[in-house]
Each structure stands twice: as C-alpha cells, then as structure tokens.
Amino acid sequence: MVKSKSLVEGIGNVLTTKKYYDDWSDQYDFILNQWHYKVPKKSINLLKKKLKTPPKYTLDLACGTGLFGEELAKVYKKNQLFGSDISKKSLLIAKEKNIYQNLIKKNFESRHRFNIKFDLVSMIGSMTYCKNFDKLFSNVKFTLCKKGYFIFSHRIDLWKKQNFDKILIGISKDFKTHFISRPLLYLPLNKDFKNKIKIRLVLLQKY
Ligand SMILES: C[S@@+](CC[C@H](N)C(=O)[O-])C[C@H]1O[C@@H](n2cnc3c(N)ncnc32)[C@H](O)[C@@H]1O
Numbered sequence: 001m002v003k004s005k006s007l008v009e010g011i012g013n014v015l016t017t018k019k020y021y022d023d024w025s026d027q028y029d030f031i032l033n034q035w036h037y038k039v040p041k042k043s044i045n046l047l048k049k050k051l052k053t054p055p056k057y058t059l060d061l062a063c064g065t066g067l068f069g070e071e072l073a074k075v076y077k078k079n080q081l082f083g084s085d086i087s088k089k090s091l092l093i094a095k096e097k098n099i100y101q102n103l104i105k106k107n108f109e110s111r112h113r114f115n116i117k118f119d120l121v122s123m124i125g126s127m128t129y130c131k132n133f134d135k136l137f138s139n140v141k142f143t144l145c146k147k148g149y150f151i152f153s154h155r156i157d158l159w160k161k162q163n164f165d166k167i168l169i170g171i172s173k174d175f176k177t178h179f180i181s182r183p184l185l186y187l188p189l190n191k192d193f194k195n196k197i198k199i200r201l202v203l204l205q206k207y
Contacts, residue, residue: 008192010128014086014107021064021087026066028090036192039153039199040068040130041183043124046074046201050179055120056077059143061108062086062126072122073099079120083170084112096207109135117145123152137171141206147169149203150175156183168202175204 021028027062047055047060054076063083073081084106085091091103091137106112108123109132121140130136140150154164168177181201187193 007187008197013055013131014131018086018132021085022089024165025065025089027092028068029067029093029197030178031068032187034189035193036068036144036185037125037187040071041203042181043068043122043151043153043199043201044071046179046181047072047149047196048075048202050203051120051149055118055171057116057118058082059069059084059112059118059119060100061112061121061123061140062129063094063100063103064090066097066099068103068124069094069099070121071088080196081206082114082187084108094202108131109139109166111139114143117148118143119145121148121150123150127152128153128158133167133170137174146206148206149172149178151201153186153199153201155197155199155201159200171207175206177202178205 011020058072060081060083063069063085064087066083067079069083069203072079080101083094083100083106086105086107088105091105095103121144144150144154178187183198183200185195186197188195188200
C-alpha cells in the first residue's frame, strides 16, 4: 500500500528512488503483472506500426528488470539491446533474462557513451523520475543516430502539471514529434492508478 501511494506521489531524489527500486526488484515483475501493466507491449505495437525498418541497435533507458526489453526482443529478434538504470538489483534481474548485450548502471540524465549510435532509444514507465528534461533530451540526442527514434511514456497528470507540451516545443529544433497516443491505461489493477491516472505514448524522431 505504501508502495503504490509513493508511486503516485513520486518517490523522491535519485538515491531514494534507487533504493526503492533495489528493494522492490525481486517482486517487481510479479506485482506489475498483477497490476496489469501492459505499457511495454503497447509500446511495441506502436513501434510495429510506425517504424519503417526494424531497429538494429536499441538503448533502453531506465530499463529496470527488463519488462520492455523482453517485449522488444520477442518482436525484433536481430536487434542488439543495450540498457541502463540506476538500480543495480533491477539490472541483475534484467541480466538473467539474457536479452541485453550490455547493461550499465547510469542515470538517464547523464551522457551515455557507446561506440555505436542507436536507431531507437526507449524510456518506458520512467519519465516520472526525470528531474531535468534538458539533460535527458540532450543525452537522448547524443545517443541517437540521425533520424533515430525516441519512444517514451508519460503520465498525463504530470504532463499537465509540468506543461509538457511546452517542453516538447522546446526540443522541436532537435526532434520531430512523430506520434502522441490517446490516453492509455497505465496500472489498471492498482487501486491508486486504476483508470484515474493514464499515460500517453510518445514517439519522437531526431532530425
Ligand atoms: C517503473 S520502473 C520502469 C522499468 C521498465 N522500463 C519497465 O517498463 O518495467 C522505473 C525505473 O526507472 C528507474 N529510474 C528512476 N530514476 C532513474 C534515473 N534518474 N536514471 C535511470 N533510471 C532511473 C528505476 O530504477 C526503475 O527501474
């Protein structure tokens, strides 16, 4: 109960969030399944519709235990998947799934330096924790190749509070907004979210 209340209100600073997800990691997949968390699957369905060619290299920011990665790997079998998160224990669980080529412990607002550029970057279920949008989008721009895509979900209640439309306008010189979904259920069987707190899926394309 405490967990879900914190989820709605936000957990706190990066250290608190890291500890929260470390402590939750072994139960996370089970509980999210109980709450009927389908955003990873919905994200893949969106990618299947919108991407003209399958991704070759994907960076999964805030990958957690790998729920989005698992759905991606089912559909894009040749894609090479990289992931990062601040929760070491979640990363260990993601590693056991054998779907990520490379997993690193890193804040999504920090520069991710790899030898390759990605044609897809994802950040599913995690925009809630972004403290500095400039840093996040700058990192995404840095990691993406030209014309690469960024898919993320964002809670509509926070979208309104943060005036997220303005944030999208602010990055419009670097990213074209390719698609914004209608409101979608997020955690329908969690009593605090139900059909009250919904998300949108957003697909941006780097110029
Ligand atoms: C709700 S989970 C989503 C995980 C996964 N993407 C999914 O769909 O199941 C949120 C994740 O964001 C991670 N996270 C929170 N703040 C972060 C940050 N600043 N940098 C990187 N990861 C972060 C947490 O550790 C957690 O694994």
